Amino acid sequence: MTIFDIFTNQLLNGIVLGSFYALVALGYTMVFGVVKLLNFAHGELYMVGGFAGFLVLSFLAPFIGAGWFGVAVSMVFAMIAIGFLGVVIERVAYAPMLSAPRLSILITALAVSLVLQNGMLALTKGQYVPFGSALGFGGINLGKLFISYNQMILVSVAALLMLALEMFVSRTQYGRAMRAVAVDKDMSRLMGINVNAVIAVTFFLGSALAAAAGTMAGAFYGSLWYFMGFLIGLKAFTAAVIGGIGSIPGAMLGGLILGLLESFATQLDLRGMGIPFKVGSEWKDVFSFSVLILILVFKPTGLLGKSEQERM
Amino acid sequence: MSLLDLKNVSLSFAGSRVLDNVDFSVPAGKIVSLIGPNGAGKTSLFNCITGFYKPQQGSISLAGTETVKLKPHQVTRLGIARTFQNVRLFREMSVLENVMSGQHGRTSAGVVDAILRLPRQRREEAAIRGVAEECLTFVGITEGWGREATTLPYGWQRRVEIARALATKPRLLLLDEPAAGLTSGEKEELIDLIRRIRTERDVCVLLIEHDTGLVMRLSERISVLDHGVMIAEGTPKEIQSNPKVIEAYLGVEEDSLDL
Structure with missing residues (x-):
């Protein structure tokens, strides 16, 4: 393989990985924008979403098959179910804490995360659960680059969901209300905006996107695990910070950047230059979190975030 | 017939009384000003009207509909809008x-x-x-x-x-110091705008304003709030010659002798 082949191959891998990160990061950033909460339970919604999608698929597969169509239908059901789960979590766990000091609600989020994780641990006995789909292995060859249909569909669906979200936020009255609530809750109330309803919609959409990512990841990688949300939660948080937390385009950009960074960084091979050092895929988390630290130190507002200006 | 009616409204924060048995009304179709020294409770009164503060006692109604139990966004939908002292876009x-x-x-x-x-x-x-x-x-x-x-x-x-x-x-528009920070030319435009809001859009206007000249020219009724108590109500002429108002603004005579 030439350098070019490696490059295109890793570019493809990075885009696929980045799509997952971006979808999950969106929920992080939307919730932070509206209620200023780092929802550390968000990664678990991705995990529970994966299981929910699988459960629906198990029921529907005899009727509609377990191909991409079946997975897509299951994904929609999972998105709706997890969307409501997100709203319930907000109502039960977060809403009573909104006026409490920030730290209290952060700890609540960690607790919600533990409840979901350990709940799934109890249900699955800690075993990997095979995601029984029938996606096939077809694809197209572009020179030495092989792009599977699965990769293409996955990236397209992710892009479509993000485009839909962006249209919703920028072009509709509800999207405007979301942005208004993010800036000034009391002023929003004076505009006749039902702030609690807007917060609920935000949690619904963010959670639904995490469920979409979870279902697609389950189908794509072929298995589910109760702990699979933990790391992607942290990665999505990193992606949101890179893009500027609170910024929706920032989360998309941050996810993509992080995905590309991880896939390229693992190819770093300095042996050709006489340095006995090769970075393997086991180093990718080190790269991600180093970037998180660097961003937090040098540009805490992220690439697209704006600094908050308090006025008298 | 009044559009907005406040009866016996009392509001306290941690034991200190901000509004004390306030009776106040905005007649339909009028431009009304609410004046008073700093800390008199004018902005608190606005916050009660818009549903942000819940008075412990008394009733507030817009065209006969009680608003005290409503959430702020419901009050807005009923027809009350406000602007802020410091612009909040x-x-x-x-x-x-x-x-x-x-x-x-x-x-x-x-x-x-x-x-x-x-x-x-x-x-x-x-x-x-x-x-x-x-x-x-x-x-x-x-x-x-x-x-x-x-x-x-x-x-x-x-x-x-x-x-x-x-x-x-809105049916009622609350303006909190709309002239603050404006040039005199802009103030003229503001007076014109407020009058047009009332006549062309049929919206009642209630304003808090410290620019006395503007208040006297624009208002048809003026209410004066001092230390949470409504001390006077009347036309601009009546207010200008009301001894209680003069006392609230300038202090009692012994104080002025010390100057």
Whole structure:
């Protein structure tokens, strides 16, 4: 393989990985924008979403098959179910804490995360659960680059969901209300905006996107695990910070950047230059979190975030 | 017939009484001013009217509908809008978007319509835009609609804020120190605008203002609040010669002798 082949191959891998990160990061950033909460339970919604999608698929597969169509239908059901789960979590766990000091609600989020994780641990006995789909292995060859249909569909669906979200936020009255609530809750109330309803919609959409990512990841990688949300939660948080937390385009950009960074960084091979050092895929988390630290130190507002200006 | 009615309204914070048995009303079709020294409780009274503060005692009603039990967004939908002493436009939104956000309580398309962008939602979006454009034109802002609102000159931001309040289709508009920080030319325009709001849009205006000259010229009725107590109510002429008002503003005579 030439350098070019490696490059295109890793570019493809990075885009696929980045799509997952971006979808999950969106929920992080939307919730932070509206209620200023780092929802550390968000990664678990991705995990529970994966299981929910699988459960629906198990029921529907005899009727509609377990191909991409079946997975897509299951994904929609999972998105709706997890969307409501997100709203319930907000109502039960977060809403009573909104006026409490920030730290209290952060700890609540960690607790919600533990409840979901350990709940799934109890249900699955800690075993990997095979995601029984029938996606096939077809694809197209572009020179030495092989792009599977699965990769293409996955990236397209992710892009479509993000485009839909962006249209919703920028072009509709509800999207405007979301942005208004993010800036000034009391002023929003004076505009006749039902702030609690807007917060609920935000949690619904963010959670639904995490469920979409979870279902697609389950189908794509072929298995589910109760702990699979933990790391992607942290990665999505990193992606949101890179893009500027609170910024929706920032989360998309941050996810993509992080995905590309991880896939390229693992190819770093300095042996050709006489340095006995090769970075393997086991180093990718080190790269991600180093970037998180660097961003937090040098540009805490992220690439697209704006600094908050308090006025008298 | 009065549009807004407050009866025996009392409000306390941690034992200190901010409003004390306030009786107050805004007659339909009038421009009314609420004046009083700093800390008299004027802004607290606004916050009670808009539903942000809940008075411990008393009743507030708009055209006969009791508002004390309503949430702020419900009060807005009932027909009360306000602006702030310090302009509070939504950051990172354009001028037009700011004014469009004022119509949230008037739309019927739900979230599902919005996500799927059904024809109903598109029609409504166009209608919202139309109303926003009309409100902006009414306050005299005919250009720069696409600019980020907070980058406009201060005087323009104030007018955008009034346009946004008008977009909620209020029956009563509360203006909290609308003339603060304006040049004398801009103040003339403001007086003209407030009069047009009343006559052309049939909206009652209640303002808090420290610029006495402006208050005397503009108001048809004036109420005076001092230490949470309504001490006087009347026409500008009556207020100017009311000894209680003079005392509240200038202090009692012994104090002035010390000067």
